[in-house]
Amino acid sequence: MGTVEEFVESAGLYFERLGLSRTSGRVIGCLLADTGEGLDAPGLCGRLGVAKSSMSVALRQLEHGGLIERYRPPRARRDHHRLTEDVFGRAFRAKMTEFTAFAELAEQGLGAVGGHPAARARLELMRDMYAFMAREFPRLLDRWEAERAGVARPPDGSAAADPLR
Amino acid sequence: MGTVEEFVESAGLYFERLGLSRTSGRVIGCLLADTGEGLDAPGLCGRLGVAKSSMSVALRQLEHGGLIERYRPPRARRDHHRLTEDVFGRAFRAKMTEFTAFAELAEQGLGAVGGHPAARARLELMRDMYAFMAREFPRLLDRWEAERAGVARPPDGSAAADPLR
DNA sequence: CTCTTTGTTCGGAACGTTCCGAACAGCATA
């Protein structure tokens, strides 16, 4: 059973493979493991050992992507940052845009290759497959939401009703 | 309606965002638009303007990932390369392993945070969501295969029966 | 107003990755 620090480093590696920067990934890890109601930039700088300029860029990148949100408690001097309510939903929707992008890439290819049958068949398969995924992925997300709601609030009102296990 | 060369460059950019190198992505583009039964390394070098050493590395990377396959026609002096039959299926399965990886990352986090309720709830949600996706994604792939088979070979035997449109 | 703190922007340095050219190994042919 590892430490929180190890988990934060793992998160940095994992999210880096998704296109984020290393420090952005580590920030996500800190916020995932956060026990309070968010962290502030100076605290994250000290904890992760990065300059506040890098932290500023990372936090803005994450905020721009909709993964975290910035808020300032009343009368506070510094911003706080916490994960968006549906971080994971947003991550999945980002995947979906990737699907549509590849469908469009296939379309571009179809416009370029002309009438050659073999190439057309390949690219049409690619286009149709990614279009199918882009169409079905949101429904999968809906099914997940439904299943989660069903487990979290079963009609018999069992002990599982508490969303905080 | 763009040229094939433009499509190849676009493919290089798109697949680069998926973790491949730029030249590997361009090779994929060439093979997607290929009208014959595969291309050889010297031809790809001349067409893309890269050294044969880079081409060797790129082709081996793609072959190792199962995206292309190498074969040598009888009595031929050089290898030929073509896309695997189910390139896209493999790409999707690679995505699936990414899901399970994130579920495991959440598990690691659960082992690290201890009993803090808010952090546990977040990480359990993350774990369950990615596990759900890892479980349902193969079924989505199966549904696609079924739909494609139904469209390509309808029971009435219409003109769409030819897989090469 | 002055001082402190927070947050952003910018230029330069450090890092990792990708690519090229050269050298090498394998193989078939003459």
Added chain:
DNA sequence: TATGCTGTTCGGAACGTTCCGAACAAAGAG
């Protein structure tokens, strides 16, 4: 054996990205 071609491996250069430190803008406290 000698020769030409294919493919791989390796060291160094070039490139893009990320990060840091310094300078700057904004806002509140004394």
